[in-house]
Amino acid sequence: MTAATTTTGTVDDRLPLRRLAPLSTQHVLAMIAAPVSTVFLTATTLRLPAGTTTSLLSAVLVLCGAGALLQSLGVWRIGARLPFVMLPGGAATALFLQIAQDHGAPTAAGSVLLAAALLIAVLPLYARIVRLFPPLVMGVTVLLIGIAMVRVSARLVTGPDGHARPSAVLLAGLTVAATVAAYVLLRGVWRQTAILIGMVAGTLIAVVSGLGEFTPAAGSGFAPPSLLPYGTPRFDLLAALPLLIFSLTTLAEITGQTVLNSETVGRAPDPGRDVPRVARADAAVSLAGGLLGTSLMVTSAENIGIGRLTGVRSRYVTAGAGVLLIAAGLATPLSRALAGIPEAVVGGSSLVVYAVIAVMGVEMLRRADLGGPDDGAGSIVAALALAAGLLPLLAPGMYDGFPAWARTVLGSGVVAGTLTAVLLGALLGSGRRGRSGRDDRDRAVGVVQDGMGDRAHQQ
Template sequence: MDKPVHPVDKVLPARQMITLGLQHMLVAYIGAIAVPLIVASALKMSQADTIVLISTALFCSGIATLMQTVGFWKFGVRLPILQGVAFSSVGPVIAIGTNPQVGFAGVCGAVIGAGVFTMIAAPFVGRLRRFFPPVVTGCIVTVIGLQLFPVAYEWVGGGRTTPHFGAPLFLAVSLIVLITILCINRYGSALMRNLAVLIGLIVGAGLACALGMGDYSGVAHAPWVTVPYPFHFGAPIFSIVPIATMIVVMIVQMVESMGLFLAIGDIVDKHISEADVIKGLRANGLASAIAGMFAAFPFIAFMENVGVVILTGVRSRWVVAVSGILMCVVALVPKVGAVFASTPAAALGGAGLAMFGVVVAAGVQTLSKVDYEHNRYNVLIVGFTLATALIPVMAPAVFKQMPEWTQPFLHSSVVIACIVSVILNGLLNGLKSSVVHAEHVLDDASQRAIDGV
């Protein structure tokens, strides 16, 4: 009898995969182009160079997504993960790029060097996987969702830069998108439920445009075709200080990525082993090294898309792989990308509330399986982790006086959640409990496989 295919590995019909892949890409697009836009503005790049930076970021995001979803040899965690440019890299990239001694070529060299370091360090960091039992991963998933709420609230209000933030029309559009998604999930067919976010976005965008929202002036100025190619800004410059700076960023991302891999594994009900974590970290390193060659930046999983996975119930990694291909294609046609980028923020607001809310719900679901009755320490672990991990979201100025080298760690809620929960679990429950739990997980996974045969 054939072994049943896990939902993560299931290949859907082509038309369905393309539609669902488009849904993932639309959700991620604004975040994918935000970092290159910020960097280009800070470095005072020309319009032509800005378009190149956006195209290379999208193109390399697609490559990184394919590495993680499809995988090859010892690279890729093989989960429904859409990769995008990490916001934690913005500050260091701007700092390196404004250094007259190295310029943007120094950024490229630093990203390549840090990517190679990540590939080398992946096996050592991956060994920490055993210290992530459900009380830890549950905290991480919950924090991931909570830290995204401010983004959704900005969208609901019409976008950070709008002069009429919070106008009733913006709130109305977001509310209609949210109601549309809820109605489709309640009354729609299975196919419609899978496309609930996409349908909600289309309804919201159509309504917003009818009300005069959205600025499509950038579409006319965007070129039809551009071809990303390596070393557009010249040969990379490898300098010790910029590379060391970017390595710190990559260390933060390795900790964060490991937490994300395990959290997403819990969400899609697939056990992620130490070897899987190492493959995922290795792919992050290789994708970053390639990105450095194309004048792009380090990548990390976009949790917005994990919300889409939860909301639609479609766990196939091949759907997200299709979205990676679509990102590569859109990178070659900036005019199409400009249309996506012009989607009114209010239309994204309702979808954001729905997606980020279900991510929090998934974290709460994991935490509900933790034993609090017989182990009072778990209450302390959850309480202390959530209280500290949300500081960067609710009161970022608290860490303003801390040393400069700690800032990348202290401004990531996921990294704080990982570090605090792992340390508290080790101190209160003992390191041995985590190892024993990992063995039980493996036994349970083996038993499920046997039961499925």
């Protein structure tokens, strides 16, 4: 049975509570693994205390809920009034952690605020900006982010000295195995929560076998997120460059998501009207996120797949999911329990998350026009961009003798690789065409379709 034969209602239908509640819960179950795994990757990487971890999870869930409400219901010209949910971006989190490790968490928080402000500022130039990031450039960027974060995830298992205990490696491996088993054996919404299931299984294995400890944070009841958990944000344009570039690349993905969602709910796609509204909502919630300790928040596409499966078009379903997420964020017993997950379990789960991101980068490059035997400009651009991006990882001391600003730009694999791809692509005219000559809108839709099935994991 296809989505077309089961589609019911319109995007503006108001459903009775008895139907709205289970449909909204389904959306929450499909995306809950992303904020949970992202928060604990952040907490363990930055060595946050249990209380701060609890506050951060509360903030992320509340922001996810607020973003879903904003995108689904719309306020003025903010939010497209489409059935969207919002998540902490996995790639954005990777860059946030990179900045935090290199320059401190207050600088990372300031970088989020700068990136969100930049996204708002460039929207009048949307049509020109989105052309700078064809699939070739986006593929290079996403692949480099995935590779860099696999390295960071490994440190959660090995510890900062790089020497892991065999028990930690075993626990991380068992967590990966449980995640893979859940993904292979389960179907539908449960399959989309494979990361969360793997974390639960890894924690149970740690407790039963003695390979790790589960120590929830103290406290109970309800509590709001903490304002400025890292202190006053610091603003450094060079340090923020990775997130600034990433905020521009999101315009291409937002375009694809918006067109795909519009077509799913039976509304005529209008990127010129709706993409800026989606981007403004992303930026507004991200500004709040910078003040509450999170990275950039991004509109997610995996709920579009649920819409196609169920045939329910109503945007009030995702608005209901937003209400549930806010309630979960304020119920601190849940977040305090999750704060006790062992680091090796988080490391194993995040290895899967960021390996998936790297593979999605490969898929985007596969979609790009790399040229044939007589025109290999695209291949040259991709090769040199990947080389520029991998050098800081493979030879960390290469730029130690350079000025501080050069070390910041060249020493970030994501920044160096993306800038190389953009500049060479513009110079050589590569990456502008899809394999079948599709326009920018269709290429962006294709990127989303490639990654929609794994969206919950990559975010």
